[in-house]
Amino acid sequence: MTGEFSEKVDIEVTVNGEPVEARVPAGRHLVDFLRLDLGLTGAHASCEHGVCGACTLRVDGEAVRGCLMLAAQADGADVWTIEGLTDQGACTDLQRAFVARNALQCGFCTPGMIVAANDLLNRGGIPTRAQIREHLSGNYCRCTGYEAIVDAVESVARARAQDGKGARAGEGAA
Numbered sequence: 525m526t527g528e529f530s531e532k533v534d535i536e537v538t539v540n541g542e543p544v545e546a547r548v549p550a551g552r553h554l555v556d557f558l559r560l561d562l563g564l565t566g567a568h569a570s571c572e573h574g575v576c577g578a579c580t581l582r583v584d585g586e587a588v589r590g591c592l593m594l595a596a597q598a599d600g601a602d603v604w605t606i607e608g609l610t611d612q613g614a615c616t617d618l619q620r621a622f623v624a625r626n627a628l629q630c631g632f633c634t635p636g637m638i639v640a641a642n643d644l645l646n647r648g649g650i651p652t653r654a655q656i657r658e659h660l661s662g663n664y665c666r667c668t669g670y671e672a673i674v675d676a677v678e679s680v681a682r683a684r685a686q687d688g689k690g691a692r693a694g695e696g697a698a
């Protein structure tokens with residue numbers, strides 16, 4: 525768990541479409557707030573230094589490292605975790621593709637990987653494999669070959685383009 529300052533801060537934040545009011549330690553990181561205070565454990569805290577990507581969230585439409593943002597900084601923000609995106613069906617195709625292509629083993633990196641990949645695909649078009657690699661270069665996986673992950677993301681990009689669905693449910697909200 526990341527360190528905290530003891531001073532408390534009141535925040536109002538929207539999490540997965542629901543308004544949340546909370547009093548949080550000023551130094552509490554957003555990923556810890558979500559995991560420990562709200563029980564949303566999909567985003568993982570691993571390196572806690574912005575390196576591994578396991579804590580990736582969607583904040584005000586952007587992929588964000590939950591370990592580099594304070595909960596206090598999220599005051600007024602629109603925050604989506606893998607749980608909310610899953611409920612919205614915003615990344616169902618990616619999740620299925622990861623399973624179908626064996627793009628996960630232990631699954632620890634997978635929520636962050638999916639949120640980051642969804643961020644790329646929501647921009648529309650079909651990214652090249654190099655662009656997929658570049659976009660996911662901040663998301664580490666210690667057990668699956670990256671090739672399968674890139675395969676999964678590429679297949680979904682092509683499928684979305686074919687369906688004329690560059691954006692999925694929840695994209696507008698998330």
Ligand code: FES
Binds near residue numbers: 568572573577578
């Ligand atoms: S835990 Fe946030 S980047 Fe590793």
Ligand code: FES
Binds near residue numbers: 630631632634667668
């Ligand atoms: S599937 Fe284990 S770290 Fe990626």
